[in-house]
Amino acid sequence: MTRIALLFVLCLTLGGLSAQTENINNNPFRQLYTELPTPNVYRNAAGAPGHEYWQQQADYVMEIRLDDANQRIYGTSKITYHNNSPDALDYLWIQLDQNVRALDSDSYKTSTSRMNDRMSLRGLSRLEPSFDGGFKIDYVRDGAGKPMQTTVVKTMMRVDLPKALLPGETTDLQLKWWYNINNRLTDGGGRSGSEYFEEDDNFLYTIAQFFPRMAVYIDNEGWQNKQFLGSGEFTLTFGDYDVKITVPEDHLVASTGTLQNPNDVLTRTQRRRLEEARDARVEPVIIATQAEAIEREKTKATKEKTWHFKAENVRDFAFASSRKFIWDAMGVEQSDGSVVMAMSMYPKEGNPLWERYSTKAVAHTLKWYTHFTFDYPYPVAWSINAANIGMEYPMICFNFGRVEEDGTYSERTKYGMIGVIIHEVGHNYFPMIVNSDERQWTWMDEGLNTFLQYLTEQQWERGYPSRRGPANKIVDYMKGDKEFISPIMTNSESVWQLGNNAYGKPAAALNILRETVMGRELFDYAFKKYANRWKFKHPAPSDLFRTMEDASAVDLDWFWRGWFFTTDHVDINLASVKPYRINTRNPEVENALTREMQQEAPRNISDIRYAEQEQKTYDEEDANLRDFYSSYDPLETTMLDKEEYEKYLAGLSEEERAVLAANKYYYELTFKNEGGLVMPIILEFTFEDGTTEVQRIPAEIWRRNWKEVSKVFPFEKKVVEIELDPYLETADTDRNNNYYPSRTETNRFDLFQSRRGGGGENPMQRSMREKAREGSNR
Ligand SMILES: [Zn+2]
Incomplete structure (x- = not known):
C-alpha cells in the first residue's frame, strides 16, 4: 500500500467517525425512551398497573416476648405466603435485616474509614464492633412442622421448597428466633433498638425489623436481592398481621394495628379516656398522664402482660414499649366519616413540647397528605418519642425532640420535632401505602415525602422554617463538586450526599414542577392520580414519570432527564440585551437622534488632545483652504429631506403607518x-x-x-x-x-470568625435571664 493510499484510508475513517458523532442525538428534549423499561401487561405505558398486574402476599401470626431484664427479643412466627405471580417458585427469600448488626456484617466490612489526629471512643468502637447483634434462628419449618432446607446469605435467607410453589398456591413457614436488642445510642445507632435512661434506670424500646420478613418477588425485579447495607431501606410485601407482644406488666405498648384486648391490658380509666379521645377533634385527651408515668418509673413489675394487635394490608410491623410512656390521643375524621386515632407516646423528657405538639402534628399531617393523595386507610397513626432519630413504619413512627432539663427548648428543637413528625407520619403514604422499592430508590419515598412535608409545614404556620422544598434551597448542593454528586436515579447504597440527593433535590424538583413547569392545578391532579393508581401496590420510577405526563399532557421527558438522570445544574x-427602535425616516427626528448619539459617543485620546491644542491648524490660519465641506452639516434637515419623507409616508400602507406611529x-x-x-x-x-x-x-x-x-x-x-x-x-x-443592567449580589465577610461553642443558652433561657435581670434592677 502506498503512502497516498494510506492517507486516503485514514481520512475516510475519520470522516466516518465524525459523521457518527453527529448522528447521536444529544438534545435534552429527545424522548425519554432507552432510559425507561418497556411497558407491558403488568405496568402500562400510561404509568398505571397493567391489566395483568399482580403482587404477592405474606400474612404473619407472631408471638413476641420482650425481655426487659436482658434487652432481648424472642419470637415465633407463622408466615402464610401466597404466590399470586404467574411463575413457579423453587425457593423463597426472607430478609434478615437484623443481621446488619451481626459481628461479621458487610456493613462494617464495607464502610470506609481513616485515622484522624483526634479519635472519639465511639469512632474507635466503630472500627471494632463488639455488639453481638443479628438474628439467632432456632428453626425454620414447613406448615407441618418439618425442618426446611435454608441458606443464610448475610442479610437474606433462602428457603428451598421441596416442590415448586405454583401460581395461585399458598405455603406456610414456621420460624423461631431471638436477638440481642442494640442500644441505639451506644451500639452504633440504628433505626430501632433501646434507649437507656440512667436517672430512673429504665429502657424505652422502639422495635422494628425484629422478625424474619418475606422479601419482595415482583414482575420487574424477580426476587429482591440487594443486601441490606444500612442506607437502602426496606422493600416488603403486603399482608395481614396477628401479633401478640408480651412485655413487663407496667409497660405501655404502641404498635402497628388495632389493639384486640384492651380489657386485659388497659385500666378502666385508660379505656374511658380513650373513648373520650375518639370524640376529641381540637385538643388531645391524655390517656396516661405524666404523674402516672413518673409513678411507674419508680418500680419494676415482675409479672408480664400480653398485648394483642391485628393489622390488615400492611407491609411491615413495628412497636414501642416502655414503663416511661405518657400517652395522648385525638380523633381525625376521614371523608367517609370514619375516625382515625392520632396518638402519641413519650417519656417526660419530651415535655412540655410533646404534649403540646405531637398528636396535633399527626392529625395535621393526616389532613394535608389526604388532601394531596387519598384518605388515610388505617385505624391509627402513632408518633413515638425516641432520641435522635426519625423513622417510619406502618401506623407508627419514632421521632426525636427532647427539651432541656429546665423545660426550655430551642427553635431548632421545636420546628425540627414538628417537621420530623410530619415527615415520618407522612411516610405512611410513601412508602407504606404507595409501596415503592426503598432498597433500590431512596428518592421515591423520601423525595416525594419531603415534598409533601414541605407543603404540610407551610400549612402549619405562615413562614414555617422548612429545610427543604423550595428551589433556592437546593442551589448550594447543585453547584457543588460534581465528583460528589450522583444523579437522583442512583441506587440507594451508591449515592453521595444521601440527604441532598434523595430528599432535597427530588423535593425541590417536584416543587418546581408544581409551581413553575406544570402549575399547581395540573400537578396536583397528576400527583393524586399517581398516588391513587399505586396505593397498596409497588410502583417503579417509570410509573411516576409516565403518570405525571399522562395525566397532564405536559411533556416532561426533558425535566426527568435533566433533574433525575444527570447532575447538571441550572445557570x-x-x-x-440589545435595545432597538424603528428608523422613522423623519429627518427632523432621525437627524437629532444621530447628533445626540455622535455627541455621546466615546472619542479617542488623540482626537481629544488635537481638539484641545492651542496651536492653530493650517486651515484655521489660511481661510483659502476652506470650501463647501469645511462647513457642511450632513445632519441639518433640508427642504428636500422633508419632501422625500412625505413621499415615503405616502407610499406606506395604513398598518405600516400605525407601526411607525406606535414607535x-x-x-x-x-x-x-x-x-x-x-x-x-x-x-x-x-x-x-x-x-x-x-x-x-x-x-x-x-x-x-x-x-x-x-x-x-x-x-x-x-x-x-x-x-x-x-x-x-x-x-x-x-x-x-x-x-x-448587570448587577452583582454583594457578598459579606466576617472580619474574623469567632469560635462559638455549641450547647449554649437557648432564646427561652435567655429571655428568662433577661426577666430575672429586670426584676433585680427594680
Ligand atoms: Zn424519610
Whole structure:
C-alpha cells in the first residue's frame, strides 16, 4: 500500500467517525425512551398497573416476648405466603435485616474509614464492633412442622421448597428466633433498638425489623436481592398481621394495628379516656398522664402482660414499649366519616413540647397528605418519642425532640420535632401505602415525602422554617463538586450526599414542577392520580414519570432527564440585551437622534488632545483652504429631506403607518445555558415609569439550541431593568448573570470568625435571664 493510499484510508475513517458523532442525538428534549423499561401487561405505558398486574402476599401470626431484664427479643412466627405471580417458585427469600448488626456484617466490612489526629471512643468502637447483634434462628419449618432446607446469605435467607410453589398456591413457614436488642445510642445507632435512661434506670424500646420478613418477588425485579447495607431501606410485601407482644406488666405498648384486648391490658380509666379521645377533634385527651408515668418509673413489675394487635394490608410491623410512656390521643375524621386515632407516646423528657405538639402534628399531617393523595386507610397513626432519630413504619413512627432539663427548648428543637413528625407520619403514604422499592430508590419515598412535608409545614404556620422544598434551597448542593454528586436515579447504597440527593433535590424538583413547569392545578391532579393508581401496590420510577405526563399532557421527558438522570445544574446567563427602535425616516427626528448619539459617543485620546491644542491648524490660519465641506452639516434637515419623507409616508400602507406611529421599544435578549439543565426562562421587566411586567417562557425555547437562544420583546415603554428568575423558582445557581443592567449580589465577610461553642443558652433561657435581670434592677 502506498503512502497516498494510506492517507486516503485514514481520512475516510475519520470522516466516518465524525459523521457518527453527529448522528447521536444529544438534545435534552429527545424522548425519554432507552432510559425507561418497556411497558407491558403488568405496568402500562400510561404509568398505571397493567391489566395483568399482580403482587404477592405474606400474612404473619407472631408471638413476641420482650425481655426487659436482658434487652432481648424472642419470637415465633407463622408466615402464610401466597404466590399470586404467574411463575413457579423453587425457593423463597426472607430478609434478615437484623443481621446488619451481626459481628461479621458487610456493613462494617464495607464502610470506609481513616485515622484522624483526634479519635472519639465511639469512632474507635466503630472500627471494632463488639455488639453481638443479628438474628439467632432456632428453626425454620414447613406448615407441618418439618425442618426446611435454608441458606443464610448475610442479610437474606433462602428457603428451598421441596416442590415448586405454583401460581395461585399458598405455603406456610414456621420460624423461631431471638436477638440481642442494640442500644441505639451506644451500639452504633440504628433505626430501632433501646434507649437507656440512667436517672430512673429504665429502657424505652422502639422495635422494628425484629422478625424474619418475606422479601419482595415482583414482575420487574424477580426476587429482591440487594443486601441490606444500612442506607437502602426496606422493600416488603403486603399482608395481614396477628401479633401478640408480651412485655413487663407496667409497660405501655404502641404498635402497628388495632389493639384486640384492651380489657386485659388497659385500666378502666385508660379505656374511658380513650373513648373520650375518639370524640376529641381540637385538643388531645391524655390517656396516661405524666404523674402516672413518673409513678411507674419508680418500680419494676415482675409479672408480664400480653398485648394483642391485628393489622390488615400492611407491609411491615413495628412497636414501642416502655414503663416511661405518657400517652395522648385525638380523633381525625376521614371523608367517609370514619375516625382515625392520632396518638402519641413519650417519656417526660419530651415535655412540655410533646404534649403540646405531637398528636396535633399527626392529625395535621393526616389532613394535608389526604388532601394531596387519598384518605388515610388505617385505624391509627402513632408518633413515638425516641432520641435522635426519625423513622417510619406502618401506623407508627419514632421521632426525636427532647427539651432541656429546665423545660426550655430551642427553635431548632421545636420546628425540627414538628417537621420530623410530619415527615415520618407522612411516610405512611410513601412508602407504606404507595409501596415503592426503598432498597433500590431512596428518592421515591423520601423525595416525594419531603415534598409533601414541605407543603404540610407551610400549612402549619405562615413562614414555617422548612429545610427543604423550595428551589433556592437546593442551589448550594447543585453547584457543588460534581465528583460528589450522583444523579437522583442512583441506587440507594451508591449515592453521595444521601440527604441532598434523595430528599432535597427530588423535593425541590417536584416543587418546581408544581409551581413553575406544570402549575399547581395540573400537578396536583397528576400527583393524586399517581398516588391513587399505586396505593397498596409497588410502583417503579417509570410509573411516576409516565403518570405525571399522562395525566397532564405536559411533556416532561426533558425535566426527568435533566433533574433525575444527570447532575447538571441550572445557570442561565442573561448574556446580552440589545435595545432597538424603528428608523422613522423623519429627518427632523432621525437627524437629532444621530447628533445626540455622535455627541455621546466615546472619542479617542488623540482626537481629544488635537481638539484641545492651542496651536492653530493650517486651515484655521489660511481661510483659502476652506470650501463647501469645511462647513457642511450632513445632519441639518433640508427642504428636500422633508419632501422625500412625505413621499415615503405616502407610499406606506395604513398598518405600516400605525407601526411607525406606535414607535415601540424592542429588546433582543440573548440567553446562555451555562449549567446544562434546560429550564423555563422567567423575566421581570421594569419600565421607566416604575411599573413591572413578568413574562414566562416555557423550557421548550431551548429545544433546537440548548446552549444559546435569543428572543425579542416589544414594549410600549422603555425598559430600565430586567431580572431573570426574580422569584427564585428555577434553582439558578449563579444570580450574578441574571440582571440588566448587570448587577452583582454583594457578598459579606466576617472580619474574623469567632469560635462559638455549641450547647449554649437557648432564646427561652435567655429571655428568662433577661426577666430575672429586670426584676433585680427594680
Ligand atoms: Zn424519610
